[in-house]
Amino acid sequence: MQNFDLTILGCSSNSYFKTNPTAQLLNIAERFFLIDCGEATQIQLRRYKLKFQRINHIFISHLHGDHYLGLLGLLSSMHLLGRTTELHLYCPAELQEIIEVQYKHSETRLNYQLVYHHHNYKNDEILFEDDKVVVTTIVLNHRIPCCGFKFTEKPLLANITKDTLAYYKIPVEQILSIKQGADFVSNDGTIIPNSKLVSNKATPRSYAYCSDTCYDERIIPFIKNVDLLYHEATFLHEKADRAKETYHTTALQAGQIAQKAEVKQLMIGHYSARYKDLQPLLDEARTMFDNTILAIEGENTKL
Amino acid sequence: MQNFDLTILGCSSNSYFKTNPTAQLLNIAERFFLIDCGEATQIQLRRYKLKFQRINHIFISHLHGDHYLGLLGLLSSMHLLGRTTELHLYCPAELQEIIEVQYKHSETRLNYQLVYHHHNYKNDEILFEDDKVVVTTIVLNHRIPCCGFKFTEKPLLANITKDTLAYYKIPVEQILSIKQGADFVSNDGTIIPNSKLVSNKATPRSYAYCSDTCYDERIIPFIKNVDLLYHEATFLHEKADRAKETYHTTALQAGQIAQKAEVKQLMIGHYSARYKDLQPLLDEARTMFDNTILAIEGENTKL
Numbered sequence: 001m002q003n004f005d006l007t008i009l010g011c012s013s014n015s016y017f018k019t020n021p022t023a024q025l026l027n028i029a030e031r032f033f034l035i036d037c038g039e040a041t042q043i044q045l046r047r048y049k050l051k052f053q054r055i056n057h058i059f060i061s062h063l064h065g066d067h068y069l070g071l072l073g074l075l076s077s078m079h080l081l082g083r084t085t086e087l088h089l090y091c092p093a094e095l096q097e098i099i100e101v102q103y104k105h106s107e108t109r110l111n112y113q114l115v116y117h118h119h120n121y122k123n124d125e126i127l128f129e130d131d132k133v134v135v136t137t138i139v140l141n142h143r144i145p146c147c148g149f150k151f152t153e154k155p156l157l158a159n160i161t162k163d164t165l166a167y168y169k170i171p172v173e174q175i176l177s178i179k180q181g182a183d184f185v186s187n188d189g190t191i192i193p194n195s196k197l198v199s200n201k202a203t204p205r206s207y208a209y210c211s212d213t214c215y216d217e218r219i220i221p222f223i224k225n226v227d228l229l230y231h232e233a234t235f236l237h238e239k240a241d242r243a244k245e246t247y248h249t250t251a252l253q254a255g256q257i258a259q260k261a262e263v264k265q266l267m268i269g270h271y272s273a274r275y276k277d278l279q280p281l282l283d284e285a286r287t288m289f290d291n292t293i294l295a296i297e298g299e300n301t302k303l
Numbered sequence: 304m305q306n307f308d309l310t311i312l313g314c315s316s317n318s319y320f321k322t323n324p325t326a327q328l329l330n331i332a333e334r335f336f337l338i339d340c341g342e343a344t345q346i347q348l349r350r351y352k353l354k355f356q357r358i359n360h361i362f363i364s365h366l367h368g369d370h371y372l373g374l375l376g377l378l379s380s381m382h383l384l385g386r387t388t389e390l391h392l393y394c395p396a397e398l399q400e401i402i403e404v405q406y407k408h409s410e411t412r413l414n415y416q417l418v419y420h421h422h423n424y425k426n427d428e429i430l431f432e433d434d435k436v437v438v439t440t441i442v443l444n445h446r447i448p449c450c451g452f453k454f455t456e457k458p459l460l461a462n463i464t465k466d467t468l469a470y471y472k473i474p475v476e477q478i479l480s481i482k483q484g485a486d487f488v489s490n491d492g493t494i495i496p497n498s499k500l501v502s503n504k505a506t507p508r509s510y511a512y513c514s515d516t517c518y519d520e521r522i523i524p525f526i527k528n529v530d531l532l533y534h535e536a537t538f539l540h541e542k543a544d545r546a547k548e549t550y551h552t553t554a555l556q557a558g559q560i561a562q563k564a565e566v567k568q569l570m571i572g573h574y575s576a577r578y579k580d581l582q583p584l585l586d587e588a589r590t591m592f593d594n595t596i597l598a599i600e601g602e603n604t605k606l
Contacts, residue, residue, distance in 0.1 A: 014379055021376075039376040040343040063408045065379050069372070073324075073342040076317055076368050080576075094408040101404055105366045105397040107447050144410050273383075 002029040002132070004153065004205050004303040006228070009044040011269035011295035013234055013248075014066040019297045020044055021066035022211060022270060024230070025055070026151060029132040034058045035149060035209050041070035042077050048298055053083055057128060059135070060091040061211040062146035068095065072102060079110045086113040090127045090135075092145060093118040121145045124222055138222045140213035143247040148210040150222060158198035168192055205303045208263075212270065214244060215253040220261045227303045229258055230295065233268035233281055251281040255288025269295030305332040305435070307456065307508050307606040309531065312347040314572035314598035316537055316551075317369040322600045323347055324369035325514060325573060327533070328358070329454060332435040337361045338452060338512050344373035345380050351601055356386055360431060362438070363394040364514040365449035371398065375405060382413045389416040393430045393438075395448060396421040424448040427525055441525045443516035446550045451513040453525060461501035471495055508606045511566070515573065517547060518556040523564045530606045532561055533598065536571035536584055554584040558591025572598030 005027050010020030021038025025045070032054045034041070045052045052074065060068050068091075078087065089095070096116050102108070117127055119137055128135040131154060138148035157179040160170070168186055170178065178184055184192045208223040210231045223229055234248035243250050249257075251268055258266035266289050268281060275281060278294050285292040293301070308330050313323030324341025328348070335357045337344075348355045355377065363371050371394075381390065392398070399419050405411070420430055422440055431438040434457060441451035460482040463473070471489055473481065481487055487495045511526040513534045526532055537551035546553050552560075554571055561569035569592050574581060581597050588595040596604070 014376075014383055039373065040346060043343060063405070065375055065405070065409065069376050070342065072368055073317075073372050080317055092408070098401075098405055098408065102366070102368070102401055105395070105401065105447070106368065144408070 001202055002153075002156075003027050004029070004207070005300055006207060006230075006303070007048060007050065007300045008269070008295045008297055009041055009048070009050075010038050011271065011297055012066070013270050013272055014064070018276075019271075021069075023070065024209065025050055026207060028151060028153065030054075031130070031133055032056065033135070033151065036061055036067040036211060037069075037071045037074060038066045039069040040073075042074040044297070045074075053078060053081065053085070055087070056085060057088045057090065057135075059127070059149050059209075060089070060095055061140070061148060061209075062142060062144055063092055063094060063098070064144065064212065067211060071095075072099065075099075075110065075114070076108070079108075079112065083112045086115055088115045088117060088128070090117045090119065090149075092121075119145075119147050121147055136222075138208060138210060138219055140210060140219065141216040141247065142212045142214070146212055148208060148213070148219070150206060150208045150226065152206040153204035155204055156202050158194075158201035160198055164197055168197070170197075207303060210257075212247065213249060214247045215249050215257070217257070217260065220257065223257075223261045223263060225262055225264075227264045228267060228301065229261065229263040229265070230267045230269060231257055232270035233285060234270050234272050236275070236280060236284055239272075251284040252288055255285040255292060258285075258289040258292065264291065266292040267295050267301065268292060304505055305456075305459075306330050307332070307510070308603055309510060309533075309606070310351060310353065310603045311572070311598045311600055312344055312351070313341050314574065314600055315369070316573050316575055317367070321579075322574075324372075326373065327512070328353055329510060331454060331456065333357075334433070334436055335359065336438070336454065339364055339370040339514060340372075340374045340377060341369045342372040343376075345377040347600075348377075356381060356384065356388070358390070359388060360391045360393065360438075362430070362452050362512075363392070363398055364443070364451060364512075365445060365447055366395055366397060366401070367447065367515065370514060374398075375402065378402075378413065378417070379411070382411075382415065386415045389418055391418045391420060391431070393420045393422065393452075395424075422448075422450050424450055439525075441511060441513060441522055443513060443522065444519040444550065445515045445517070449515055451511060451516070451522070451526075453509060453511045453529065455509040456507035458507055459505050461497075461504040463501055467500055471500070473500075510606060513560075515550065516552060517550045518552050518560065520560070520563065523560065526560075526564045526566060528565055528567075530567045531570060531604065532564065532566040532568070533570045533572060534560055535573035536588060537573050537575050539578070539583060539587055542575075554587040555591055558588040558595060561588075561592040561595065567594065569595040570598050570604065571595060 009023035023041040024035040206226040231254040233251040233254040237250040237252040312326035326344040327338040329336040509529040534557040536554040536557040540553040540555040
């Protein structure tokens with residue numbers, strides 16, 4: 001089965017020095033998607049021996065510093081280390097202005113093309129699509145415009161075993177159509193139904209990334225049944241007022257969202273600097289949704 | 304004697320991952336001056352247990368990312384951790400534009416005042432002055448406008464020992480004027496010359512920071528006889544052409560500058576990522592100026 005795994009590069013909210021601010025690297029079938037890029041993300045990529053020149057797509061959820069301040073350093077290192085492959089940046093339109101004003105004053109000319117794709121923020125939209133993956137936005141509810149991202153595998157082709165190919169004498173040129181669902185007509189005219197030829201195909205997997213947002217059930221249709229939901233859980237619920245005021249979520253609320261959206265697994269993160277011990281956040285989320293894990297810097301989760 | 308010491312927070316040019324990009328913390332008589340602020344400087348300050356809320360003055364030499372990309376993260380953490388004391392930023396005028404466009408889009412309002420002081424770049428000027436320290440600029444020669452900074456102690460007051468105070472029965476209210484150079488008239492009318500009263504006062508110390516620049520002897524009058532000169536030495540001299548092309552300096556040239564300026568000690572830094580071993584850079588600089596040291600991340604040098 002093709003790769004589908006997530007590495008946490010940073011999972012703190014701003015000023016939490018024990019871990020880095022938010023950044024994640026998602027690998028789906030050797031497409032490397034960088035999701036948010038807090039300060040020192042390039043150092044984290046190097047620390048965990050993740051080759052950053054393989055990243056061709058960077059997604060920035062919103063313009064709070066803990067989600068994008070590492071971007072210019074990374075773009076610059078990509079340039080200095082010889083990149084020529086174009087890089088796609090899915091971001092608020094204002095980020096282009098922020099980057100361009102800095103490139104103007106530093107007289108920077110990158111050796112590769114930076115291709116901007118702006119979010120619209122108002123409704124979910126397709127940001128990226130190829131033969132393996134589709135990436136859509138999730139409209140979030142934060143103090144400034146913010147969106148999450150949902151990464152979904154394209155329907156996978158079914159498998160045909162070698163034994164089946166040999167038994168029915170299936171010619172090579174018909175394999176793809178059978179994998180796509182066709183029946184097979186053997187030399188004697190017998191129709192072999194597709195269900196007899198292929199093994200159960202794997203269900204496409206999906207990952208939803210909900211960075212900074214207050215508790216908002218309007219996201220549920222967009223994250224329904226995903227295999228893994230990352231949802232921020234900045235505070236314990238005893239700080240629910242503070243969470244509301246700052247447009248963040250409590251661990252309890254993140255668990256509620258996971259429960260209502262019937263996801264398979266919940267990962268919480270974006271911890272406030274006040275929590276030196278993360279166990280109470282995990283325990284609290286689990287009161288609502290048992291299959292919850294903590295985002296931990298450097299850890300890789302396979303879907 | 305009052306403190307005068309320098310801590311290296313980062314000393315690499317961009318993309319050199321083994322150390323951080325340029326940032327230094329200079330302490331003169333409990334004034335904490337941050338000099339340049341490459342990415343992850345706030346992490347470095349924390350790593351070396353340097354309390355960053357004591358920094359009231361930040362000097363940015365120029366707008367290449369390896370010298371300023373850590374600034375917004377640091378300013379944000381200062382804010383989030385409760386700072387109310389005003390912060391003075393000595394920088395290119397364009398940096399204010401870069402900061403303000405980001406604060407506009409992130410809707411950031413700092414809880415403390417950020418006071419901008421723009422360089423003029425064209426001639427040396429006084430950027431900061433109080434009763435202990437004066438900071439002046441050094442016009443450098445780089446691809447984009449760039450200046451260094453010279454930090455000089457104000458003339459120090461002389462010392463009077465307790466024994467001298469007791470022997471001549473000097474009243475408390477006359478101590479300051481004697482420290483400043485006055486003679487003393489004793490009760491019987493005898494004039495005691497100042498030289499008999501005070502011990503030799505220390506010579507004011509000075510530190511010159513010359514960040515990115517090509518070899519340019521025009522800086523020599525401005526750094527003449529300083530106690531410590533930091534001068535970039537991005538390349539070995541075998542890369543002199545590359546140094547010239549990129550407006551940088553070789554280790555040999557840094558040694559030449561130190562020799563001609565008759566400084567007491569030279570510290571080299573801003574190493575290119577190509578040098579995994581820094582000893583050849585040190586050896587080369589020492590062929591021109593023996594009292595040379597390497598900038599090493601985390602090391603503290605007392606003047």
